[in-house]
Amino acid sequence: MSLTDFIRKPVFEIFPLEAGDRMVAAALHKARFTRPWSDGELHALLAQDTVFGFVAWQVNALAGRPAGGFVLARAAAGEAEILTISVDARFERSGLGWRLMQAALREARMRGAEEMFLEVDEGNIAALRLYDRLGFAKVGERKAYYESAGGRSTALVMRRDLR
Numbered sequence: 745m746s747l748t749d750f751i752r753k754p755v756f757e758i759f760p761l762e763a764g765d766r767m768v769a770a771a772l773h774k775a776r777f778t779r780p781w782s783d784g785e786l787h788a789l790l791a792q793d794t795v796f797g798f799v800a801w802q803v804n805a806l807a808g809r810p811a812g813g814f815v816l817a818r819a820a821a822g823e824a825e826i827l828t829i830s831v832d833a834r835f836e837r838s839g840l841g842w843r844l845m846q847a848a849l850r851e852a853r854m855r856g857a858e859e860m861f862l863e864v865d866e867g868n869i870a871a872l873r874l875y876d877r878l879g880f881a882k883v884g885e886r887k888a889y890y891e892s893a894g895g896r897s898t899a900l901v902m903r904r905d906l907r
């Protein structure tokens with residue numbers, strides 16, 4: 745492999761999301777969601793014992809330590825939920841969403857959760873495909889749940905067994 749190949753292909757590793765990563769997570773969230781979460785909101789969430797997350801750090805960057813995406817989840821009383829997941833558009837479709845979700849599923853299981861829930865806009869094809877491939881299935885819907893430029897859209901509630 746030549747040096748240019750090495751530079752062209754970013755390599756990421758998944759690490760637990762810490763309170764100190766909240767600014768990075770807020771920037772990743774803001775880039776992908778119309779109602780961004782502030783670093784203060786993320787800090788408050790991460791301060792809760794039941795909340796956990798993971799971040800993908802690029803490990804072969806020439807400068808800095810770019811983040812490719814993060815996931816935030818909660819597990820309590822045998823149930824887990826994905827609070828949000830966001831992958832930098834530059835690194836989409838390179839497996840980061842999959843790896844972040846796998847880390848969240850594993851951690852939820854470790855914390856004793858027997859099932860995991862999430863909500864997704866019915867028009868979000870990328871997320872729906874990802875969740876479908878991960879074994880999530882629709883268990884309900886919330887009409888006119890999300891506000892978007894084109895009006896209000898429906899949220900699908902999805903569930904996956906962790907046992």
Ligand SMILES: CC(C)(COP(=O)(O)OP(=O)(O)OC[C@H]1O[C@@H](n2cnc3c(N)ncnc32)[C@H](O)[C@@H]1OP(=O)(O)O)[C@@H](O)C(=O)NCCC(=O)NCCS
Nearest residue numbers: 776829830831836837838839840841842864870871873874
């Ligand atoms: C949804 C999201 C997290 C997916 O992350 P990603 O890193 O691009 O996904 P991956 O590369 O891990 O993809 C895993 C699988 O998901 C499916 N998938 C992901 N993006 C897809 C797309 N744009 N179209 C169709 N299928 C897609 C594919 O099955 C893919 O496997 P494949 O590439 O081998 O075919 C990312 O698009 C994102 O951050 N979107 C904006 C924020 C968002 O919508 N979050 C979810 C809110 S519920």
